[in-house]
């Protein structure tokens with residue numbers, strides 16, 4: 001499908017739109033804003049799955065571009081082709097365990113990729129005089145603030161103290177985004193979000209991995225003693241927060257996004273076990289024998305917790321999904337969407353792009 005960009009009120013690149021949070025964000029914007037052109041720009045790494053977006057792939061305001069955020073030429077070409085006025089930047093290497101084994105990929109995508117986008121956007125937006133409200137909106141994480149003890153919360157003013165290669169790369173990208181604002185007057189926004197859960201998350205992350213292992217009667221690996229704490233937010237609530245910040249955020253500002261819903265890993269693992277047993281009609285407590293304490297993640301951050309007063313009071317956003325309901329829905333999704341899961345596990349999902357876009361590849 002060809003798109004005349006002039007028909008659209010806004011032309012927005014969403015990077016990483018084939019990933020977990022990216023696909024929910026793309027779907028949210030495509031459905032809610034038919035007068036915005038949404039350009040999903042994604043390299044399709046192992047974490048990118050276009051099957052996450054089957055339901056909206058033929059919408060007239062949706063385009064997919066396969067590209068690497070660290071490739072200046074394709075970034076420029078895409079921005080010029082669609083006269084892009086905003087970027088919502090989610091593309092990243094996102095898994096802490098992988099960053100411990102392969103930090104360079106995190107530097108390349110998360111740091112070099114972010115600076116490449118900033119650079120190309122800055123030069124084009126300085127040149128184009130018909131763009132009214134350009135915006136570079138960078139999606140970041142609570143992990144940049146470091147690790148908390150049992151008490152306290154991170155605010156937007158907490159000094160950065162990243163401790164894993166993943167969080168160091170995200171912190172570095174946040175610094176570059178702010179530097180472009182202060183040095184060149186680039187219109188930017190940053191949000192730092194807590195742990196997301198929901199459908200379409202790659203099953204290497206805690207919640208899908210645990211649910212599937214319980215269901216399949218495999219050992220459920222709990223790192224260390226399982227006492228580490230995370231704050232869990234339903235992914236569609238994150239997509240709605242991104243919409244709110246995109247439209248109402250004050251340029252140059254940072255907002256924390258979270259559910260203020262803290263759980264120790266071991267408690268969430270028990271909760272998931274109970275829900276899986278209920279769903280599969282097993283006797284109460286059947287799941288317990290699969291819980292297996294394993295060697296801790298090196299440098300494992302103990303606790304993250306966000307103070308989200310700023311986004312709630314200044315922008316009026318708050319999470320809508322009750323945790324119990326969101327978790328149940330997520331687990332049921334993983335246990336019933338067998339085709340999606342089989343294709344992810346077998347690697348078949350990687351071929352979807354070739355099948356869907358075969359014409360363009362000739």
Ligand code: NAD
Pocket residue numbers: 015016017018019020021022041042043044045046047048049067068069070089090091092093094095109113139140141142170192193194195196197202
């Ligand atoms: P994900 O790993 O599920 O998806 C990442 C996407 O980025 C994939 O589609 C992948 O193909 C794409 N990508 C990777 N490298 C690329 C490159 N060089 N060029 C273009 N595309 C590339 O990630 P996610 O969990 O959806 O996280 C999205 C963003 O949100 C990340 O920036 C992450 O740091 C941030 N974040 C995630 C969470 C969470 O709980 N998952 C919480 C807070 C913030």
Ligand code: DAU
Pocket residue numbers: 094095096097140141142143193194195196204205206207209221222223228229230265297304
């Ligand atoms: O806090 C936001 C971050 O949340 C995001 O920035 C990251 O992109 C995202 O991956 C997530 O990072 P975590 O490391 O917190 O998520 P993960 O699902 O990998 O692990 C959650 C917790 O569970 C963590 O304390 C490690 C633990 N864990 C994880 C796995 C995969 C286990 O105990 N066993 C496991 O098998």
